[in-house]
Amino acid sequence: MRFRITNKRLADDATRGGFKVIVAGSDTDRERKKRQGKTIKRLTPGANTAQGVINDFMKRTKIATKVNEYARVLPRDGDLLLNPIVDLDAGLIWDVRRAPATTIKRNSDEYGEFPDIQRAFSQIDPRTQYNAWLEIGPPSVSRQDFALFQMNHIRWLEEESEMYGTSHYAGARLFHLILSRMEKAAAIRREYRSVPKYAHEFPESTQEAQILKYARDMRLVDQNGNPTRNSHLLSSFFGTAKVKILDENISLDQMGDIRYFEDLLWLNLGVPKAILTSGQDMNRDVLKVQYPHYLETLDDITNLLEYGDSGKFSGIRDIIDLQLLLSGINPDSVSYDVVWANKTNETPLERTDRVQKLLGANGGTKIIPIKKAVQIVADDIDVEDVDQLLSDLEEEEQKRLELAQNAFLQGMNKNLPTNKNNDQNSTHAVTDVLLEDRPGFEDLEVKAKETVLRFFYSIFRKMKRYEPITDSTAILDDFSSDDVLEALDEAWDEEVGKYRVGITKWMTEAGMIGSERAVQLILDLDGKVKNPNAPDTGIAIKPKIAKSDIRDDLLVASGERVKGIEQTTRNKIQDTLSSGFEENIGWKQLIKQLEPIILDENRAEMIAKSELSWAYNRSALRVYQDANFTKVEWSAVIDQRTCSVCKNRNGKMYKIEDWPGLAHPRCRCTPLPVE
Numbered sequence: 114m115r116f117r118i119t120n121k122r123l124a125d126d127a128t129r130g131g132f133k134v135i136v137a138g139s140d141t142d143r144e145r146k147k148r149q150g151k152t153i154k155r156l157t158p159g160a161n162t163a164q165g166v167i168n169d170f171m172k173r174t175k176i177a178t179k180v181n182e183y184a185r186v187l188p189r190d191g192d193l194l195l196n197p198i199v200d201l202d203a204g205l206i207w208d209v210r211r212a213p214a215t216t217i218k219r220n221s222d223e224y225g226e227f228p229d230i231q232r233a234f235s236q237i238d239p240r241t242q243y244n245a246w247l248e249i250g251p252p253s254v255s256r257q258d259f260a261l262f263q264m265n266h267i268r269w270l271e272e273e274s275e276m277y278g279t280s281h282y283a284g285a286r287l288f289h290l291i292l293s294r295m296e297k298a299a300a301i302r303r304e305y306r307s308v309p310k311y312a313h314e315f316p317e318s319t320q321e322a323q324i325l326k327y328a329r330d331m332r333l334v335d336q337n338g339n340p341t342r343n344s345h346l347l348s349s350f351f352g353t354a355k356v357k358i359l360d361e362n363i364s365l366d367q368m369g370d371i372r373y374f375e376d377l378l379w380l381n382l383g384v385p386k387a388i389l390t391s392g393q394d395m396n397r398d399v400l401k402v403q404y405p406h407y408l409e410t411l412d413d414i415t416n417l418l419e420y421g422d423s424g425k426f427s428g429i430r431d432i433i434d435l436q437l438l439l440s441g442i443n444p445d446s447v448s449y450d451v452v453w454a455n456k457t458n459e460t461p462l463e464r465t466d467r468v469q470k471l472l473g474a475n476g477g478t479k480i481i482p483i484k485k486a487v488q489i490v491a492d493d494i495d496v497e498d499v500d501q502l503l504s505d506l507e508e509e510e511q512k513r514l515e516l517a518q519n520a521f522l523q524g525m526n527k528n529l530p531t532n533k534n535n536d537q538n539s540t541h542a543v544t545d546v547l548l549e550d551r552p553g554f555e556d557l558e559v560k561a562k563e564t565v566l567r568f569f570y571s572i573f574r575k576m577k578r579y580e581p582i583t584d585s586t587a588i589l590d591d592f593s594s595d596d597v598l599e600a601l602d603e604a605w606d607e608e609v610g611k612y613r614v615g616i617t618k619w620m621t622e623a624g625m626i627g628s629e630r631a632v633q634l635i636l637d638l639d640g641k642v643k644n645p646n647a648p649d650t651g652i653a654i655k656p657k658i659a660k661s662d663i664r665d666d667l668l669v670a671s672g673e674r675v676k677g678i679e680q681t682t683r684n685k686i687q688d689t690l691s692s693g694f695e696e697n698i699g700w701k702q703l704i705k706q707l708e709p710i711i712l713d714e715n716r717a718e719m720i721a722k723s724e725l726s727w728a729y730n731r732s733a734l735r736v737y738q739d740a741n742f743t744k745v746e747w748s749a750v751i752d753q754r755t756c757s758v759c760k761n762r763n764g765k766m767y768k769i770e771d772w773p774g775l776a777h778p779r780c781r782c783t784p785l786p787v788e
Contacts, residue, residue, distance in 0.1 A: 115289070116189075116282055124184035127411040130454035131177035132419075134433065137448040139164040143595060148499055149488055155599075163437065163447045170436045174209045176429065182211065184414050187269050188281030190214045193418075194234070195265040197432055204439040209432060212264065215239060219266060219276045220251045225424060233261040261426050262435060271422045278422075411456050419451045461493040554623065554725065561619040561721035566714065568612040573711045575604035577704050594690045597707070598683060605679055613675060617668045619721075620728035624663040627729035627783075631736035634786055666735075667728055674727070678720060685710050727775055730783055734769055737786050744768055745784035 135142050138157025141164055171177055187193040194212040199205075218235045220227060227233045228250045235255035237245050245252035268278030315324060328334045332341055421428025426435075430451065434444035459467075468486045473479035487499050496502050579600035689710050737745060749755055749763035759782050766787055767773065775782070 116285075120185050120189050120282075123188060123411070123414065124181050126456065127414040128180045128184045128418075128453070131180055132415075132454075133177070133452045134167045134171065135450050135452055136160045136164040136167065137450070147595070148491060148496075156596075159442070159446070163442055163449070166437060166440045166442065167433060167449065170206060170433065174206060176209050176432075179209065179211075180418060180429075183418055186211065186214075187267060187278075187417065188414065191269045191278035191280040191283075192217075193267040193269075195267075195432065196259065196263060197265065197435065199263065199435075199439070201439075204441070206432065206436050206439065209265075212236070216256075217264070218245060218252060218255075221276055221424075222249055223274075225273070225276075227261060227425070230261040232258040234259040234264040234266070265421070265426055265428070265432055266424060267417060267427050268422045268424070269417065271424075273423070408456050415453045419453075461490070464493060465490055554626070554729075557619050557622050557725055558718070558721050561616060561725055562714075562718050564612070564615040564619065565717040565720050566712070568608055568615070569711050569713075569717065571608045571611075572601070572604045573704070573708060575607060576600040576707075576711075579603065579700070594687060597686060597690060597703070600704075601683065601686065609675060609679075613668065613671045616724060617664060617671050620667045620671070620724055621664040623725040624667060624728040624732035627732040628663065628736050630729075631733035631786070635736070635740050635742075663732055667731070670731070671724075674724065682711070723775060723780070726780060726783075730772075730775070734772060734784060737784070738769055740786070742769065742786045744787040745772060746787045748783050748785045750781045 135145060136157075137160065138155070139160035140156070142160070143156070183193055183195075192214040194214055194217050196210045196212045197206045198208040198210065200207055216236050216239060218237055220229065220233055220235055222228055232251040232255075235245075235252050236257040236259075237252060237255050239246075242252065242254065245254070251258065269281055270279040272279070313327075315327075325334070325338060329336065334340055417428070419429050421431060433449075437444045437447060468481075468489050470477055471479075471481045472483065472486050484499060484503060487496065487502060490496075491499055576597075686707060689707065734745065744766050747759075747762040747765045747767065749759040751760065751763065756777060758777070759780065762773075762782070767784075769784075772784055
């Protein structure tokens with residue numbers, strides 16, 4: 114049973130979940146890369162056709178479910194012989210059956226070559242044709258002959274000079290026989306020595322007849338002098354005999370020799386003892402060393418099943434290549450991966466805990482983004498499309514925030530009380546701080562808009578040059594939304610760095626204006642504008658934030674803000690694609706129809722104004738914090754264009770760290786220092 118259990122455990126751990134075959138450049142490959150967060154390659158010509166042939170083959174033969182049996186047989190017998198059932202007329206492999214290793218003769222020569230590939234293997238009767246095993250090449254008589262392509266031979270522990278493999282358990286046989294005898298002997302000792310034995314001592318003058326009478330009285334023997342059935346259980350005596358206990362059970366618990374040979378047996382079985390036993394006397398340090406080697410053994414099994422040994426037509430890949438050949442596809446022109454389940458001792462719960470730590474749980478440092486975290490646990494939570502899941506989560510969070518905001522606004526009093534600091538002589542009466550800075554802002558907005566448009570124009574130009582390769586003619590039916598989004602991603606990655614540098618230049622100028630205005634507001638607390646450099650002000654408030662500091666801060670922040678611009682662009686393209694286009698158009702015509710979506714001047718202007726206003730307010734808040742202010746007041750421009758959110762927030766005070774930021778694109782609100 115040790116052999117059967119360990120053999121089954123090896124096979125289960127090695128092949129759990131079977132395997133999948135993914136052709137590089139196919140739609141299946143693109144879906145896998147998308148799920149893994151990797152760059153999606155272009156579609157390879159013929160990849161989908163090859164993928165379809167392989168999928169049909171695996172469905173027909175059910176070979177992915179048979180690999181568990183193959184993984185048991187291969188290390189157990191040392192030889193795995195697979196017989197593809199081929200229909201040459203239909204060009205199909207209908208099934209893959211395992212042939213018995215004990216009756217199949219390999220007809221190769223001393224160099225491992227097959228003199229006759231039409232009779233590469235033969236099935237013989239081992240009882241009557243045992244001499245045939247000694248013959249080189251095909252036997253003179255056989256029950257059945259197989260061509261080379263009809264018998265796939267995989268050898269375990271292959272030796273170059275040997276025609277057959279060696280059982281994984283061959284080395285364990287000797288220790289198994291020794292251990293079996295020792296365990297049987299231990300059982301016998303316990304059975305016959307577990308009950309205490311007694312020595313009955315009589316005086317020297319005692320006659321034999323008296324001893325026999327004593328034995329009969331004590332029911333140790335019957336009337337004929339034969340021992341009774343329960344004589345060995347006798348524990349109480351009466352008479353003149355002196356009884357002494359013989360303790361022979363002292364060494365029954367000493368099992369060191371048995372444990373020694375058992376450890377040798379487990380060593381040859383290839384599975385760490387602690388995995389299949391209760392783990393008694395388990396040394397965790399030893400297990401840490403053994404378990405990685407065990408995982409390597411599992412990889413050895415799947416690698417051998419996949420690639421075979423050094424012989425010809427060996428391994429599952431060669432059977433797949435045979436099916437491609439039968440379908441008229443050159444296997445050398447197709448690149449594919451045989452994907453097995455990941456072999457690890459990490460449980461789903463442990464993996465989730467690890468991901469939580471990488472996300473910065475319990476105050477830790479965040480090391481990976483949320484997308485990477487979902488990719489790691491995607492299989493555990495049965496996620497097919499990571500991007501769709503993240504989009505759904507974002508949408509749910511946005512809805513939750515909108516509901517909370519609406520509930521808050523509905524509960525507010527429409528007639529907000531006048532702030533106590535909002536009097537005629539206070540700078541907090543300013544209704545639009547940006548009005549005084551508007552002339553400088555207008556020039557910056559024009560330049561920022563040009564930067565945004567230049568960025569989107571570069572994106573559009575590169576997308577036009579992107580040419581996806583399809584299996585057939587280049588018509589719209591062969592273009593998926595993934596092709597368009599892939600072109601967008603590649604162009605975006607190439608241009609986003611230059612855009613961030615360009616937009617940060619104008620955001621820095623806006624930030625400097627906001628910083629200077631914040632200093633003026635701090636100094637103008639009594640309603641009179643003061644020169645912060647004049648000696649009679651009595652106030653030594655100066656901005657400690659240099660232009661280079663503002664630029665560095667905004668350059669880092671722009672990396673996060675540009676992600677929102679990218680996602681909005683993707684959403685607009687996806688929405689447009691879902692509404693449909695003209696059919697039977699080429700790639701360039703397809704992208705041309707997306708031109709108004711990508712090169713949108715109104716959106717470019719909105720982005721420019723939003724980025725500059727955000728930079729203006731961000732720098733102002735940093736100055737307020739530098740001047741030890743803790744609260745700011747929301748100041749909105751009240752006119753016909755003012756939205757309800759900004760109107761309701763006008764005059765409301767916030768802690769600086771709780772400042773909600775711009776309410777919407779083109780928002781004209783700004784924070785004012787309070788206390």
